[in-house]
Amino acid sequence: MSDISYKVPTMQEMSAKGESPEVLFWVGCAGSFDDRYKAVTVAFTKILNKVGINFAVLGPEESCTGDPARRAGNEFLFQMQAMSNIQVLDGYNVKKIVTACPHCFNTLKNEYPELGGNYEVIHHSTFLQQLINDGKITLKGGGEFKGKKITFHDSCYLGRANGVYEAPRDVIRALDAELVEMKRCKTKGLCCGAGGAQMFKDAEPGTKEVNVERTEEALNTGAEVIAAGCPFCMTMMSDGVKNKEKENSVKVFDLAELIAKSEGL
Amino acid sequence: MEYISQIAFLLVLAVATYFITKRVGTIKNNIQLGRDTDRSDQKGRRWKNTFLIAFGQKKMFKKFIPAFLHLLIYAGFLIINLEVLEFIIDGIAGTHRIFAPILGSTYYSAAINIFEFLAVAVLFSCVVFLIRRNVIRVNRFKALKGWPWLDANLILIIEIVLMIAILTMNATDQLLQGRDDHYVQTGAFFFSGFLIPLFENMSVGTLIFIERFAWWFHIIGILGFTIYITYSKHLHIFMAFPNTYFARLGPKGRMNNMEDVTTEVKSMLGIDTGATNGEPPAEVARLGAKDATDLTWADLMGAYSCTECGRCTAECPANITGKKLSPRKIMMDTRDRISEIGENIKKGKTAEEGSPLFSEQYITDEEINACTSCNACVEACPININPLDIILQRRRFMAMEESSSPQSWNSMFQNIETNFAPWKFPPSDRFNWANKLNEEK
Numbered sequence: 001m002s003d004i005s006y007k008v009p010t011m012q013e014m015s016a017k018g019e020s021p022e023v024l025f026w027v028g029c030a031g032s033f034d035d036r037y038k039a040v041t042v043a044f045t046k047i048l049n050k051v052g053i054n055f056a057v058l059g060p061e062e063s064c065t066g067d068p069a070r071r072a073g074n075e076f077l078f079q080m081q082a083m084s085n086i087q088v089l090d091g092y093n094v095k096k097i098v099t100a101c102p103h104c105f106n107t108l109k110n111e112y113p114e115l116g117g118n119y120e121v122i123h124h125s126t127f128l129q130q131l132i133n134d135g136k137i138t139l140k141g142g143g144e145f146k147g148k149k150i151t152f153h154d155s156c157y158l159g160r161a162n163g164v165y166e167a168p169r170d171v172i173r174a175l176d177a178e179l180v181e182m183k184r185c186k187t188k189g190l191c192c193g194a195g196g197a198q199m200f201k202d203a204e205p206g207t208k209e210v211n212v213e214r215t216e217e218a219l220n221t222g223a224e225v226i227a228a229g230c231p232f233c234m235t236m237m238s239d240g241v242k243n244k245e246k247e248n249s250v251k252v253f254d255l256a257e258l259i260a261k262s263e264g265l
Numbered sequence: 266m267e268y269i270s271q272i273a274f275l276l277v278l279a280v281a282t283y284f285i286t287k288r289v290g291t292i293k294n295n296i297q298l299g300r301d302t303d304r305s306d307q308k309g310r311r312w313k314n315t316f317l318i319a320f321g322q323k324k325m326f327k328k329f330i331p332a333f334l335h336l337l338i339y340a341g342f343l344i345i346n347l348e349v350l351e352f353i354i355d356g357i358a359g360t361h362r363i364f365a366p367i368l369g370s371t372y373y374s375a376a377i378n379i380f381e382f383l384a385v386a387v388l389f390s391c392v393v394f395l396i397r398r399n400v401i402r403v404n405r406f407k408a409l410k411g412w413p414w415l416d417a418n419l420i421l422i423i424e425i426v427l428m429i430a431i432l433t434m435n436a437t438d439q440l441l442q443g444r445d446d447h448y449v450q451t452g453a454f455f456f457s458g459f460l461i462p463l464f465e466n467m468s469v470g471t472l473i474f475i476e477r478f479a480w481w482f483h484i485i486g487i488l489g490f491t492i493y494i495t496y497s498k499h500l501h502i503f504m505a506f507p508n509t510y511f512a513r514l515g516p517k518g519r520m521n522n523m524e525d526v527t528t529e530v531k532s533m534l535g536i537d538t539g540a541t542n543g544e545p546p547a548e549v550a551r552l553g554a555k556d557a558t559d560l561t562w563a564d565l566m567g568a569y570s571c572t573e574c575g576r577c578t579a580e581c582p583a584n585i586t587g588k589k590l591s592p593r594k595i596m597m598d599t600r601d602r603i604s605e606i607g608e609n610i611k612k613g614k615t616a617e618e619g620s621p622l623f624s625e626q627y628i629t630d631e632e633i634n635a636c637t638s639c640n641a642c643v644e645a646c647p648i649n650i651n652p653l654d655i656i657l658q659r660r661r662f663m664a665m666e667e668s669s670s671p672q673s674w675n676s677m678f679q680n681i682e683t684n685f686a687p688w689k690f691p692p693s694d695r696f697n698w699a700n701k702l703n704e705e706k
Binding site for chain 1: 327515516517518519520522523526527529530531533534536552553580582583585586587588589590631634635636637638639640641643644657659660661662663664665670671673674676677678681682685686687688690692693694695696697698699701702703
């Protein structure tokens with residue numbers, strides 16, 4: 001472990017040296033503040049280091065994309081956030097962005113252009129898929145997930161919202177794991193319950209929590225790992241697994257964590 | 266005397282045309298009460314969607330059995346209506362089966378046999394659909410009560426009765442062909458042939474009466490049904506096409522940008538828009554939706570296109586877990602309210618009379634707040650109706666005009682404003698995760 005010292009350059013540092021990275025890693029609020037998702041940020045950063053990607057983060061200059069504000073109806077706040085983010089991004093002449101959050105991904109990719117922010121934005125599942133396809137990540141003989149049953153929970157903002165269904169599955173297949181599908185998957189995938197700013201309030205009265213419904217479906221596949229590609233799905237599925245008292249036998253991991261763990265990072 | 270049936274027919278046709286035209290005008294006006302939205306782009310893609318999704322029923326085939334039965338009714342509707350053309354010409358010209366001598370008995374009987382096959386297929390499908398609704402009680406139909414329940418059943422029953430009329434007419438016609446020189450020889454009809462035993466002991470006079478009665482019943486039935494459809498969920502048979510054409514394109518995750526807000530935000534941030542020349546912007550229209558007229562015409566068109574199949578609601582995570590939200594109800598309420606507003610205007614009342622779309626009477630905030638914006642409803646709709654768009658426009662009104670968003674959301678807004686994150690963490694801590702990077706596992 002100690003032979004590699006992982007680095008996270010910020011845009012400010014790079015620009016001071018007159019350098020510009022190939023890609024900006026947009027960490028997102030969950031990736032920065034949520035204890036569980038910080039591990040995903042760390043895992044993805046380690047992969048970027050290992051593969052030798054010339055990347056940088058905004059660090060303290062990063063700010064909410066405005067997605068939850070927009071979904072909850074506060075267009076003013078969304079646009080305020082978007083425009084100040086665009087000023088920062090354009091100030092550093094950012095061209096390409098990778099993010100581990102489908103909500104940030106959707107907003108940056110689909111909603112910033114109308115406000116003047118034009119970037120090539122990819123989700124980290126697609127980024128990892130490309131690294132695997134390019135032979136930059138080679139999981140020789142698989143890793144600790146070889147042969148294990150893994151099910152992938154589609155995030156709405158990655159799947160239905162943007163049509164990314166295969167990249168995360170390709171990543172799982174590269175682990176030499178057994179990918180098992182839930183009945184409601186891909187275009188018919190069931191939401192974890194946190195989208196549309198639901199993450200930031202209690203659910204309306206009902207008969208069941210959405211995440212419990214979804215977790216039950218995931219557990220029914222017999223998978224030992226529930227893979228996710230979204231911080232909110234991660235929270236909801238982890239809570240669901242706890243609710244079903246299965247946290248000792250079933251783990252919820254992000255795609256980057258699966259790769260990092262297999263690589264021994 | 267000999268022209269009396271032709272005069273009667275023309276009268277029936279004129280009355281039906283009058284009512285249908287009037288209803289089409291009303292619905293068109295109601296749709297145009299919506300706000301403007303530009304759907305004139307990407308014509309090639311729009312035609313392709315119309316062809317594949319509306320005409321080709323691509324999205325229906327996610328569920329094979331109902332899709333197949335629906336296809337039979339749809340094909341029957343399209344093709345049997347060719348026969349209605351003969352009905353209309355016969356009715357006006359006072360002829361009987363005018364296409365028979367033109368096509369010759371081989372082709373004519375082939376055509377009628379195809380129509381009869383479809384009539385039987387439609388009849389069969391409608392019976393199965395009635396069973397699915399009322400005996401098996403498929404889950405997504407259970408929530409329909411009152412008029413929507415009656416409407417759905419009436420449509421199926423009317424279609425069954427109309428098909429029986431065609432078959433009865435053909436059966437009696439075949440008997441008359443052997444007994445009265447007036448009837449043109451058409452060759453045998455396979456399916457209605459099975460009904461002949463029911464009628465063969467009847468006198469020529471009775472047969473003529475039944476044949477004529479079935480003919481008039483069928484044509485008046487079709488015209489009457491067309492008028493009925495304009496009041497019914499069944500309007501989707503026409504609206505599916507324009508609705509699919511005008512449906513939103515592009516990634517489902519993209520929300521439409523509010524230009525009015527952009528102008529204001531730019532001036533607040535001191536970004537020169539070049540448009541205002543320092544003058545205050547023109548009066549900003551209502552932000553978001555309070556009533557049906559605040560929605561776009563495309564949303565209202567969606568409401569008139571919805572046939573209440575409930576595929577959206579069956580896929581909705583909120584609905585599945587017992588929340589009040591039902592995307593189908595969003596569309597049904599929107600249609601009811603915009604129709605009410607249209608009536609208000611017609612009667613010279615103010616448009617707003619009655620309860621607004623977003624109120625206890627129609628769609629409550631509890632329903633609106635339960636949405637996860639997951640797009641499952643949008644994906645599920647066989648004709649690309651977008652209930653999510655309506656929900657999000659309501660949320661905009663709640664957040665920006667009424668300040669009636671849930672308290673937790675107001676706190677989230679405040680956190681973003683002050684800490685630039687939806688949670689209450691100081692922005693200076695944002696990069697602390699990097700400290701963990703080189704910690705030993």
